[in-house]
Amino acid sequence: xxxxxxxxxxxxxxxxxxxxxxxxxxxxxxxxxxxxxxxxxxxxxxxxxxxxxxxxxxxxxxxxxxxxxxxxxxxxxxxxxxxxxxxxxxxxxxxxxxxxxxxxxxxxxxxxxxxxxxxxxxxxxxxxxxxxxxxxxxxxxxxxxxxxxxxxxxxxxxxxxxxxxxxxxxxxxxxxxxxxxxxxxxxxxxxxxxxxxxxxxxxxxxxxxxxxxxxxxxxxxxxxxxxxxxxxxxxxxxxxxxxxxxxxxxxxxxxxxxxxxxxxxxxxxxxxxxxxxxxxxxxxxxxxxxxxxxxxxxxxxxxxxxxxxxxxxxxxxxxxxxxxxx
Amino acid sequence: xxxxxxxxxxxxxxxxxxxxxxxxxxxxxxxxxxxxxxxxxxxxxxxxxxxxxxxxxxxxxxxxxxxxxxxxxxxxxxxxxxxxxxxxxxxxxxxxxxxxxxxxxxxxxxxxxxxxxxxxxxxxxxxxxxxxxxxxxxxxxxxxxxxxxxxxxxxxxxxxxxxxxxxxxxxxxxxxxxxxxxxxxxxxxxxxxxxxxxxxxxxxxxxxxxxxxxxxxxxxxxxxxxxxxxxxxxxxxxxxxxxxxxxxxxxxxxxxxxxxxxxxxxxxxxxxxxxxxxxxxxxxxxxxxxxxxxxxxxxxxxxxxxxxxxxxx
Numbered sequence: 104x105x106x107x108x109x110x111x112x113x114x115x116x117x118x119x120x121x122x123x124x125x126x127x128x129x130x131x132x133x134x135x136x137x138x139x140x141x142x143x144x145x146x147x148x149x150x151x152x153x154x155x156x157x158x159x160x161x162x163x164x165x166x167x168x169x170x171x172x173x174x175x176x177x178x179x180x181x182x183x184x185x186x187x188x189x190x191x192x193x194x195x196x197x198x199x200x201x202x203x204x205x206x207x208x209x210x211x212x213x214x215x216x217x218x219x220x221x222x223x224x225x226x227x228x229x230x231x232x233x234x235x236x237x238x239x240x241x242x243x244x245x246x247x248x249x250x251x252x253x254x255x256x257x258x259x260x261x262x263x264x265x266x267x268x269x270x271x272x273x274x275x276x277x278x279x280x281x282x283x284x285x286x287x288x289x290x291x292x293x294x295x296x297x298x299x300x301x302x303x304x305x306x307x308x309x310x311x312x313x314x315x316x317x318x319x320x321x322x323x324x325x326x327x328x329x330x331x332x333x334x335x336x337x338x339x340x341x342x343x344x345x346x347x348x349x350x351x352x353x354x355x356x357x358x359x360x361x362x363x364x365x366x367x368x369x370x371x372x373x374x375x376x377x378x379x380x381x382x383x384x385x386x387x388x389x390x391x392x393x394x395x396x397x398x399x400x401x402x403x404x405x406x407x408x409x410x411x412x413x414x415x416x417x418x419x420x421x422x423x424x425x426x427x428x429x
Numbered sequence: 430x431x432x433x434x435x436x437x438x439x440x441x442x443x444x445x446x447x448x449x450x451x452x453x454x455x456x457x458x459x460x461x462x463x464x465x466x467x468x469x470x471x472x473x474x475x476x477x478x479x480x481x482x483x484x485x486x487x488x489x490x491x492x493x494x495x496x497x498x499x500x501x502x503x504x505x506x507x508x509x510x511x512x513x514x515x516x517x518x519x520x521x522x523x524x525x526x527x528x529x530x531x532x533x534x535x536x537x538x539x540x541x542x543x544x545x546x547x548x549x550x551x552x553x554x555x556x557x558x559x560x561x562x563x564x565x566x567x568x569x570x571x572x573x574x575x576x577x578x579x580x581x582x583x584x585x586x587x588x589x590x591x592x593x594x595x596x597x598x599x600x601x602x603x604x605x606x607x608x609x610x611x612x613x614x615x616x617x618x619x620x621x622x623x624x625x626x627x628x629x630x631x632x633x634x635x636x637x638x639x640x641x642x643x644x645x646x647x648x649x650x651x652x653x654x655x656x657x658x659x660x661x662x663x664x665x666x667x668x669x670x671x672x673x674x675x676x677x678x679x680x681x682x683x684x685x686x687x688x689x690x691x692x693x694x695x696x697x698x699x700x701x702x703x704x705x706x707x708x709x710x711x712x713x714x715x716x717x718x719x720x721x722x723x724x725x726x727x728x729x730x731x732x733x734x735x736x737x738x739x740x741x742x
Binding site for chain 1: 444447448452570573575576578585586590635673680695696698699700704705711714715718733
């Protein structure tokens with residue numbers, strides 16, 4: 104029985120790729136938004152050690168990836184392109200409508216129809232990508248940086264620092280994240296940036312909890328003991344061994360949080376706390392289309408489907424990161 | 430032993446509650462964005478500085494921070510949640526009128542969610558066709574990715590406008606609750622179903638399942654008699670988290686369907702920067718979360734005899 108732990112860490116160092124998961128396993132792979140994976144999985148190798156073969160391993164993994172993963176990356180790439188160069192995808196304006204073309208159903212001229220002001224639905228969707236994506240990125244960045252910092256501090260220092268941080272995390276987790284976001288927004292005021300920060304702050308607690316548990320797990324492993332044993336100083340061991348090995352599941356969670364940040368930001372936009380009206384933010388598009396659901400179904404249906412596609416893609420990638428880890 | 434455990438857990442719960450109150454007080458009452466100034470500094474009201482100072486004194490906003498904190502804490506302990514500056518009525522009054530409809534919606538929603546999740550999890554286990562099984566098992570990850578407000582709008586669009594099953598204007602009392610309940614239930618059923626499916630798969634690998642099957646029990650019998658109880662119990666532990674989701678879902682659902690309740694109260698409070706109302710909502714929801722988790726922790730040994738021996742009762 105004593106050999107199990109050493110073989111586990113050995114397997115992690117050789118970086119053997121796991122076989123493609125079974126069909127059923129993949130179907131349930133996306134973890135629930137509220138559940139942090141609890142199964143201890145062998146740690147991934149430090150990324151720098153294999154930098155020479157990194158490109159080749161990426162190609163191998165890409166060839167073995169299931170089609171749903173390809174699709175997920177495709178969706179995210181398309182939406183990212185929308186955000187970077189919206190003008191390349193549509194010649195219509197997102198904010199100025201064409202007179203006499205109000206509330207038209209989808210057609211060859213207007214792929215996704217027009218709204219009550221004659222604005223092209225597809226153009227508004229394309230130009231809205233940058234608001235939703237940059238908001239989600241900012242939210243994840245806030246949660247990731249603050250949460251990881253708190254988690255690493257709690258996990259590595261221990262003692263009363265850990266107690267204070269983790270009790271604070273408990274308190275933050277006891278308030279539903281939407282209410283927490285609203286509490287931040289009520290102080291900061293409305294706006295795209297403030298909504299993103301509010302969503303980010305609401306996710307700090309879960310990042311901190313996951314990072315702490317990972318740091319505590321890695322700290323107990325043999326190679327960290329060995330690093331300390333061979334004379335490594337606290338800060339150096341933390342930076343070189345503990346942090347890289349703790350980050351893998353944190354990154355997977357960041358991908359998951361990216362999806363839920365898109366959801367939260369569109370919810371805040373729908374409630375009217377995000378971007379102000381002429382902005383084509385996705386949640387706001389749905390809110391504006393709400394007044395026409397009996398006559399113009401395309402105004403609400405399509406932006407919602409885009410949100411669902413992006414969130415599904417982010418969750419799929421997160422599931423692959425959690426499972427693959429090779 | 431059990432008494433010690435009980436006291437320990439209750440003490441922890443009270444500590445978290447006190448911290449939640451203090452954090453929300455610091456965040457919502459001390460930081461800039463003063464609700465009183467927002468309402469009364471309005472130039473149309475034409476109030477002088479002296480009058481505003483009087484109003485602030487009437488609301489107790491001129492006393493020291495420490496006094497305000499003590500006053501608010503004592504108020505919350507005695508069920509007095511302060512005054513809503515915008516509405517001009519006690520917050521507790523707003524809570525009393527808005528809590529019952531939200532509780533009814535949340536109760537219906539969680540019951541429907543539980544039903545949906547159990548049906549989905551067991552149907553996917555009992556089906557003999559692989560494609561149906563994987564389709565059923567991938568449904569939860571789809572539903573988790575759907576924005577709640579969009580789901581509500583889609584349901585109105587399809588059920589009310591296309592199919593004409595439920596009138597949009599003046600539906601019956603219970604008829605009008607069907608779509609909000611579904612809107613609330615589906616996103617909450619998703620994580621529940623995922624956990625149930627995972628737990629069932631885990632329990633099915635246990636030796637006692639193999640023994641039961643070897644003795645000649647059918648798949649259905651094993652699932653109901655041996656697996657169900659073991660798989661359903663662990664989902665209790667996420668009851669508190671799901672309650673939070675339920676509350677957040679209620680805020681959005683009430684906004685979509687134009688219902689009165691805690692959600693619309695919260696939405697108005699944020700719109701008017703009425704911090705006292707929002708703090709009351711935050712503290713009430715934190716209380717419910719902590720209470721649910723405490724009850725689950727205390728009830729768990731009752732449902733699971735294996736834990737009882739560990740606690741020594």
